[in-house]
Amino acid sequence: MAAISSNFIHNPYSNSKVVVVSLRKPFSSLFGDKFLGKSLSYSPKKITSKRSDTARVSGLRPIKASSHSFDVVVVGAGIIGLTIARQFLLESDLSVAVVDAAVPCAGATGAGQGYLWMVHKTPGSDKWELAMRSRKLWEKLAENIQDQGMNPMEILGWKKTGSLLVGRTPKESAMLKKRVDQHSEAGLRAEFLSSCDLLSEEPALVVGEEGGAAFLPDDCQLDARHTVEFIEKGNRQFTSKGRYAEFYHEPATSLLRSGSRVVEAVRTSKNTLYSKKAVVIATGCWSGSLMHDLIRDSDIELDVPIKPRKGHLLVLENFNSFKLNHGLMEVGYTNHEAAKGPIHEETSSVSMTATMDARGNLVLGSSRQFVGFCTELNESIINSIWERAGEFFPSLRELSLADYSRSREVRIGLRPYMPDGKPLIAPVPGLSNLFLAAGHEGEGLSLAPGTAEMVANMVLGDPEKVDRSPFAFKVNAAC
Numbered sequence: 407m408a409a410i411s412s413n414f415i416h417n418p419y420s421n422s423k424v425v426v427v428s429l430r431k432p433f434s435s436l437f438g439d440k441f442l443g444k445s446l447s448y449s450p451k452k453i454t455s456k457r458s459d460t461a462r463v464s465g466l467r468p469i470k471a472s473s474h475s476f477d478v479v480v481v482g483a484g485i486i487g488l489t490i491a492r493q494f495l496l497e498s499d500l501s502v503a504v505v506d507a508a509v510p511c512a513g514a515t516g517a518g519q520g521y522l523w524m525v526h527k528t529p530g531s532d533k534w535e536l537a538m539r540s541r542k543l544w545e546k547l548a549e550n551i552q553d554q555g556m557n558p559m560e561i562l563g564w565k566k567t568g569s570l571l572v573g574r575t576p577k578e579s580a581m582l583k584k585r586v587d588q589h590s591e592a593g594l595r596a597e598f599l600s601s602c603d604l605l606s607e608e609p610a611l612v613v614g615e616e617g618g619a620a621f622l623p624d625d626c627q628l629d630a631r632h633t634v635e636f637i638e639k640g641n642r643q644f645t646s647k648g649r650y651a652e653f654y655h656e657p658a659t660s661l662l663r664s665g666s667r668v669v670e671a672v673r674t675s676k677n678t679l680y681s682k683k684a685v686v687i688a689t690g691c692w693s694g695s696l697m698h699d700l701i702r703d704s705d706i707e708l709d710v711p712i713k714p715r716k717g718h719l720l721v722l723e724n725f726n727s728f729k730l731n732h733g734l735m736e737v738g739y740t741n742h743e744a745a746k747g748p749i750h751e752e753t754s755s756v757s758m759t760a761t762m763d764a765r766g767n768l769v770l771g772s773s774r775q776f777v778g779f780c781t782e783l784n785e786s787i788i789n790s791i792w793e794r795a796g797e798f799f800p801s802l803r804e805l806s807l808a809d810y811s812r813s814r815e816v817r818i819g820l821r822p823y824m825p826d827g828k829p830l831i832a833p834v835p836g837l838s839n840l841f842l843a844a845g846h847e848g849e850g851l852s853l854a855p856g857t858a859e860m861v862a863n864m865v866l867g868d869p870e871k872v873d874r875s876p877f878a879f880k881v882n883a884a885c
């Protein structure tokens with residue numbers, strides 16, 4: 407736990423700028439009227455009496471803290487944890503507590519570029535159904551906001567720009583044509599654009615005569631920080647109804663178990679949060695080490711191989727040298743994302759992604775490195791991102807990055823990397839009431855709503871909307 411705590415102290419996002427979203431309508435209207443006037447099943451209340459003697463605490467520190475009780479306790483307030491909380495609040499009567507060692511956007515979520523694209527995803531792959539379901543849910547949310555007379559661009563930073571997966575060689579173009587066929591067969595609008603077509607679509611982009619792009623016109627992007635703020639505000643609508651509470655700056659430290667198999671509560675640095683129905687661990691790249699700590703005094707053998715994969719993103723504010731009409735990604739990104747090398751090595755790779763956010767900032771990505779929990783800025787990575795972008799947008803080479811020293815922001819985040827490239831979204835074997843939802847690497851924003859729905863369906867015993875089996879634990883707990 408010490409490593410986790412010190413990382414938060416130095417986290418560059420703990421003082422990040424607050425994005426203020428001005429709302430013309432109250433959030434309650436967006437969260438549907440179906441809960442208004444509904445009798446609430448439960449109000450969180452302080453527990454004064456001691457719990458049963460059979461309760462066991464994992465971890466050693468005696469904690470003098472107050473206790474609260476909820477139906478569901480979600481640990482981690484990144485996009486995954488907050489979206490899970492939202493799902494329970496909207497789709498059930500359950501009360502929910504969200505716990506975070508820091509604050510939302512302190513983790514990978516605050517660094518996310520915000521593309522929700524299908525263009526680099528492979529139809530028929532294990533994640534495809536989840537990605538399609540998530541995309542539908544994001545679109546529904548944006549439509550809902552629109553229907554309420556608000557602008558999803560203002561609220562979520564939502565833009566339907568379409569996406570371009572760009573290649574520069576005949577081989578890459580051939581691969582992209584095949585990809586377009588696959589996406590069309592999977593029911594998405596997709597077309598191959600030659601270098602000539604690209605000139606009119608994206609005048610600043612240069613791919614050479616042999617190059618081209620797979621174009622998915624319906625792909626969308628959002629602003630992660632705006633979206634988190636929206637979800638948080640929506641969740642807080644349930645506070646006055648006694649159904650929602652946040653425990654920020656409170657790292658979860660241990661579990662309280664009844665017998666050896668039933669999770670009764672989460673202990674944080676300040677509180678004990680009892681849960682009647684479920685505890686969901688959604689702590690991104692910290693989930694591997696946290697799970698290790700949470701089960702260390704049990705007889706459960708479980709490997710949660712989630713590791714931090716550092717990423718830098720370069721944001722040039724109010725960029726006006728050229729405009730992007732779409733979101734772009736180089737074709738090499740697919741390998742860059744999937745690369746599985748030995749994680750103890752300080753391997754780093756940079757692959758071009760470019761988006762223009764709702765405020766007109768040019769957002770350039772991205773890097774991938776295995777350097778533990780370090781979130782320090784590495785200028786040489788930023789230079790590599792800039793140079794790589796210059797290979798696709800030659801006009802950038804006429805500009806000096808130094809000229810942007812005052813109008814640039816660097817975002818650094820730790821992606822939750824899973825060696826098999828798939829998140830774990832599943833009950834934790836051997837412990838009833840405990841669930842894990844983490845390991846989304848570079849797709850957590852895209853996959854968040856589908857993940858949240860999957861977790862809620864599991865907990866509530868509802869039929870699955872998406873096949874869960876690819877996201878289950880592959881190992882059995884030793885009993």
Ligand SMILES: Cc1cc2nc3c(=O)[nH]c(=O)nc-3n(C[C@H](O)[C@H](O)[C@H](O)COP(=O)(O)OP(=O)(O)OC[C@H]3O[C@@H](n4cnc5c(N)ncnc54)[C@H](O)[C@@H]3O)c2cc1C
Pocket residue numbers: 410481482483484485486487505506507508509510511512513514515516517518519520521522656657658659688689690691692696716717718719771772773817818819820821822843844845846847848849850851852853
């Ligand atoms: C540079 C970059 C660009 C990206 N771009 C995109 C993109 O365009 N599209 C996309 O889909 N994805 C993108 N991603 C990936 C995406 O950001 C992540 O997959 C996603 O944010 C993961 O969300 P999370 O909630 O699982 O983790 P996090 O956002 O990391 O949240 C985990 C939370 O857990 C908390 N926590 C940790 N330990 C504890 C503890 N002991 N107790 C309580 N709380 C704890 C942390 O404080 C943190 O708030 C990008 C990532 C990076 C780094």
